[in-house]
Amino acid sequence: MDARPLFQSLQALAEDNASFFQRSGTESGRRFAAAFAALREHGRRLEPALRHFARLYHRFDLDEATPGNGYRSLVQTARCCLAHAVHKSRYVAAHRRSVFFRAGHNVAELEAYCAALAQLRALLCLAQRLLAHNRPGCLFPPEEDGLSELVLREYSTMHNGCFYGRCLGFQFAPSIRPFLQTIAIGLVSFGENYKRNDMGLGVAAGSLFTSGKFAIDPELRGDEFERLTQNLDVHFWKSFWNLTETELLASVASMTATQVGVCRALTVPPEPLELPLAADPSVTVTIAPPVAHTGPGPIHMRLLSYQLREGQDSAALSALTRAEGPRAPLRWWRGPPLPPSPALLVHFHGGGFVAQTSRSHEPYLRGWARELGAPILSVDYALAPEAPFPRALEECFYAYCWALRNCRLLGSTAQRVCLAGDSAGGNLCLTVSMRAAAVGVQAPDGIMAAYPVTLVQAAASPSRLLTLLDPLLPLGVLCKCLSAYAGGVSGAGGHEGLVGGRWGCRVTGLAGGHEGLGGAGWHGGGSW
Template identity: 35%
Template sequence: MQFLIGRAIFRQFNYPLSRTFSLIPKKNSQMSQAVFTAAAENANFFLKDSSTSGRALCYGFQQLAAQCQEVAPLLDKIKREAPKFDLDVETPGNGYRSFVIIFEALFKRCSSLCDLVKSQRSQVVFNLYKYSYIQDLKSWNEMLVSLNTFLEHLNTLLEWNEKDRVRCLFPSEAHSSQELLDKARTIESYSFYGRHAAFQYCSSIESVLKGLLTIMAGYSDYYFSKSPHLWRVAKSLFMSTQYTLDAEHRARRIVHASQYATVDFCKSFWFLAESDLMKKVPDRICPVIRVNQLILIPPEPLQIDSLKCKPVNIPAPSAHGPIAPVQVRLLSAKGRPGMPGQNDYSEATVSDSLIIHCHGGGFVAQSSSSHETYLRHWAVALDVPILSIDYSLAPEYPFPRQLQEILFVYAWIQRNPSVAGTTAKKIIFAGDSAGANLMLGATLWASDMNLRLPDGIFLAYVPLLVQFEPSPSRLLCLLDPLLPFGFMMRCLSAYAGQPDMLQSNPTEADGRVKDIVEQINMASSSQESTESKIKHNTVIDPEQLDRLKVHSPVDELDLFRVSSNPLMSPFLASDSALKKMPPINLLTIELDPCLDDSVEFAKRCRRLGCDIRLDILPGLPHGFLNFALLSREAKEGSKLCVKRIRELFKKCSDAAL
């Protein structure tokens, strides 16, 4: 059996081997030099081994050494240029640096593999692990090939900057995302979701993300199956076990799902966090809080005074649907007078402070309930009531329904502050991801209406551009485990009110979407049964589409047309509008596809003299706040959020003095 496995593996490495491999690097990058030397030394050792596994190892190490040399020049250039795009010396971070960090993590893993093989290669025990090492080499080499393509894209962005004589992470309008990402069709992304998935993050997050990827792959089997429910559940559980044992199989499934699944799949998967089982987690693990109450705000028109002391009418939310109540969740560590059920035995006085919060979820999923894992910690640490808004979700309710609801809640709580046990003298807006975008958009809208603005805004890993601009960090979504390119495009399209091009019923889509759906259907005309399934299913099995080879998420960029409304994309707000904003604390991460949004936004606000602060955390993914119970680093990140919110409240107090 081992002989047959060895032959199968060797066929993947059927390549003429060099008789020797030079140990002198060609001006290699310092990051890759150690890997080059160690890989070349291992390659020369296994050159003497004529066995199938020996030749496979020799070839694998030769390829690793050669690729270290190949990426070195471009990587060195990116490393030299990256600091020029930072906000300042104290805040290093941008999309160029992100890829340097990824290469550093990869070289560190490859160096460990080289050292491990060297220490074991002459021992008997080595035979037990050599096939695993061969697969490790294959995976790292495939990843290096793809990452080298990313370096070429980054070099293109640098050339655009040089040509246009600017230093901006977002190129000028003369260049398009399509122009940059046309080459992305050649990127092999399977390796980023296979045996070394999430290698770029801290170890506690890496294990969590691998588990989530396995769950996603198994859930896709359930979602796309047409079998009875119990059979679908059984198959999903069985396949999850297979995906745990076979990382490459999992990678294929993940790539298929992220590329070809509709927004309904994204919503359905993310709503697993809303299951009855997951809802019980905060009660058992998170701090106990006295008040955790859902409140329905009746859809009655409101009237509040503007900054000019003139009454302003705030209508009930009505965009894209009927007028309906808005649900909010009140969280408080202590009972305060006025709060539901707390009037007779309140343990604390009325607070002067209030946090109004919006959750993340790509504009299409989740709720205040799924974000309790960190909101409870915030409520206890800050000792401030938190009002979290369960806004309407896209695509059923696209922009601007969410902003209408936030503004409505904001006006209502100013009229009824006692319900939250507060005087509302100091109000901080807070949100993560999509919720952060909404809070900033609502602030801009309140400013346009001359309403009282919040006293500060805290935004975590916020997408400030609801567009796919070709910035360095945006390229990260082509290898991000939680925010892959396909998912990101579906969510942004849904919020912008665009039709999902992968929905099988194109009657509501525009002509271009119809054409693409027809191409998908016609491509399998020689396979009648497959064609019938694709035409009539409400969802499309991603593996069917993969066989057709007619669609890439990059194709959707041609259809992605979003208005330049600053309420949707706050990055596009005018200078005069930004100058009116209250103090803003931004917190993002080194490996976030939205990193460049925050960096360029902070630069612009500083040029305008705005009060803004930016933190960039290492080793964490987009959405890390939801992992605060599972990762020490994520928990520390949540504590920093608390610190930055507390600082905003202090600025309110200082300003009052």
């Protein structure tokens, strides 16, 4: 894509508008003139930088059919910000003489995009350092040269408040920006009312009364967002993300979701399991229950099935069912149970290893159960920081093995087993699969890992730089979650089996990933 017309438009509009407002002599006129002068300078500096990246970023694509990597994303984000600045400049040029022209609002918008472009220029400078050191196809610099530490240290001094005010979500489609603004306003309002020992709907209700000022003052919202992401600990994020766990919100989500024939909360006792080896079914291996940190304890799961199948109404499964408020385990299904499904989906929820449960993710899991026609077992693994690594991995692996051993109770023959998870859950999908292969039991036939955590390392990369303007999970928040999961260890590790990415801790890894390729897909053999 040729960016020259974009820069030419920006320069022409900036010069015309600056010349017009310089003659006004008013305070707003001086602000407009300064903003357009800054836009002109940003455009002049950005054009050669983006041209340089455009000549080289194809070297980091996975292959010719996959034109995507962090450098491309960074360049596209800068172009998108420039396009918004051009659009606003055209609007000002067309309406600046109108009596209905809102000078204060429009100059504030231009100043916000100037601030965003200044930070993007700084990101591009850091990315140029990486580009100079990275080998073609390698998005991370060599560990021994210390460049990652230098880049991340400079990165930590940058300000991201400008990306959460008037410019929030500029890099996304217009249809998603209202949603992101709602999330941001809710977050900063919740943060203002947050108290460590006062959580739940009380804080949420108080947040409603303070959200108005953050809606009408984008600069205040951006400053508060930056403060929260830099200063508040993991307990704040756990509280905010767990709002969906409250009885009221969970009940509303349940009522609006797809109705299923079976929705049971299960508690499985920690007992050793005997499973056959995949290579030689005549030989068995013993799977010990989870013991890390807190010793043996029950594992909590949730079984969902659109149709009632054989085994799901058995006394053995009923003995494992735990009460969950007024919700009945069986819904609308009438008639005899169907035969077991040949497929089984084992799900690990996201939440940064620190928050949420299967109940938070139940609405879309119900839709999956209907469309797949297969039972879904969602695992409520123990959460950090109370239960750091490797407790979650141990519980998820045990739950997977228990599902293989007791598939008939779940309404499946487990001929085809898939693991699914998002974010932290995607990490657990990968590590459970690796542990299954290492132990020698049946490996999953497929993995659906959505935006999974795939590399835990304090290493700079172009996509990591883009977390400065991530509207949902800035790098500082991700580092807090990973530090909690890793038991407070930062910058060093040695935990075999902990696979992760987008975080900030170096850990002995078992898998990696190609940054910028997306994150959802099937891996492994078999199909549904």
